[in-house]
Amino acid sequence: MKINKQFVDELEFPNIGQKIYRDCEITGFCVRVTPNSKTYIVDKKYNNKLHRVVIGSSNNISAAGARKKAQIVLAQIYSGEFVSKSKNNDAFNPLEITVGAALDIYLNKNAFKPKTVRQYNKYIDLYLQGWRERKIFDISKDELLNKFLDTSEVSPSSANGAISLIGTLWKYMHVLYSTDDKPIMKSNPVDIIAVTVGWNKIAARERHLSQNVIFKYYQAVIGYFDELNLEDTARSNTHRDIILFVMYTGCRRVEACSLRWENVDLENGCVTFDDTKNGKRHLLPLGDHLISVLKSRFLLKENDWVFPATKLPTAWNIHATTIDRTLKRIGEEVGFYVSTHDFRRTFATLCNLLRFNIYVTKRLLNHTAKPRVDVTGGYVQIPMEELRFSMNMIEAVYQQKIDCFNYENVWNQRLQELKKAG
Incomplete structure (x- = not known):
């Protein structure tokens, strides 16, 4: 392949390691792609000696410019005039x-x-x-x-x-x-x-599903209908189920959309998120309703993704990436628009209203504190049974089976539920 702007722009970043793509016209001219960058290099073995020379990042130099510099470097290598910067103490100045x-x-x-x-x-x-x-x-x-x-x-x-x-x-x-x-x-x-002036103070975002809209919004999600619902395929109810998933779990949009079936354990009722914001694998138990939703989706499974892309054939094996259109439609129906991250804020709010232990809330949201900040948190181990019970309580709030907004009775109600479960 010829290394040009279009080719380099279309190269995907690998998850780990690096990939080197070689130019078909100039032997030794390459582009090296890592998880974070694309860099033009010369990678040429000549006279039993390997020369690997960095030309520059694709952000700093064009493909055409890199090609010209590569030709100059290669000419110096062939003539024996090339001197590596590592051998020239004066070549590099910080x-x-x-x-x-x-x-x-x-x-x-x-x-x-x-x-x-x-x-x-x-x-x-x-x-x-x-x-x-x-x-x-x-x-x-x-x-x-x-x-x-x-x-x-x-x-x-x-x-x-x-x-x-x-x-x-x-x-x-x-x-x-x-x-x-x-x-x-x-x-x-x-x-x-x-x-001098100080850093700008940025107000924390507060939008979430409050008491006066949460139940109306939930019913709108449950009753959401679009043309894909007419299909009996893996694409049916995809956007609705993504919203339910995020509402019930408080996870991030990308974590839900990119969930693979291999990371779903329907028998034990839990999912595992591998690629999380803090870099740690997140094992999360699910509530009963969400488990039933996923079981229904599994019966229609056509590729690797729990939520496949809706505008492309499932044979392409691509997952959904956005649900903005569905959120807009539901927002217009309810008269209140929210983003997927607002569901995460709502989830955390419900955890607080239900008087969950702070470590339970952190565990469900996959929030981790540095050991030097919270030494106690490193010792606390939370049983999966308590986490699953907590997830069912979140579902029960949406389904109006638990009134977490009745602040005087919520704790007594929680104690009664715990006694029944025990």
Whole structure:
């Protein structure tokens, strides 16, 4: 294959490791793809010696530009004139590191999720335009403060994120390359924000299904109907069932949409999320109603996904990715629009109203605290039976079998339910 812009743009990031794609025209010209980056390289064995030379990230150099540089490097290799930077002590100067290069180094040395990588690149390309080629140790406090103030007028949260990223990259490069022999005698310019204007205060989002809308919304979900319901296939009720799944479990949208049947244990009534936000496998028991929903879907199973894509043949083996259209329709019917993450906020709210132990709530939401912050949490082990009972209580709230909004009686009601279960 010929390495060009279209080819590189269409390459998918691997989950682990790296893949090297070789150009069909120039022997030795390649693009290396890791979970976080795409980098043009020269990978050529000549005279029994392997030469692997980094040309640059696809974010910093075009495919055409990389091709020309590769030809120059290969010509030097063939003529014996090429000198590796590792052998030339004066070739690398940390003070010459650009913001773009610093970002590449940072991403390559850390296993970030693709979404995080996209967000970091968005900060640089959208809110810090022209800074990718700036030398990171040349950025002054004044210009950084001005950039923060200008960006804050457009988006306070993005200003926080973009400037914080610069601070992180600056510190990372300083720790990585400043040595006792060759110290980098500079201070992090981002420190100016905290001691002058301060970081933007971002109000926490509060939207969720409150008492005056939760039951009406739930009934609208249960009664949701679209043209796919007429089919007796794996695509039937897909969007409705995704919403139910997120409402009942409080999981994230991507975790529900990308759930595979191999991670569903119908016999024991639980699911396992492998690719979670905190990187830890999350084993979650399910309530009785959700188990019955999944059993019905399993009877119509046609591929690997619990929730297959609805606009493509199931033979393509692709999972659903979005339910925005369904959420909009239900929102119009109920007169109240919510996002999938608002269901997670609702789930946490119900856990609190039902007086769940804080460690039960954290376990259900897959929230983990660092050991130094919460030593006790590391010792607490929660039985699966208690988690499953808690999930059934969440379902019971939606089904109006438990009134968690009656604050005076909810605890007594919970004790009675626990006695019945025990």
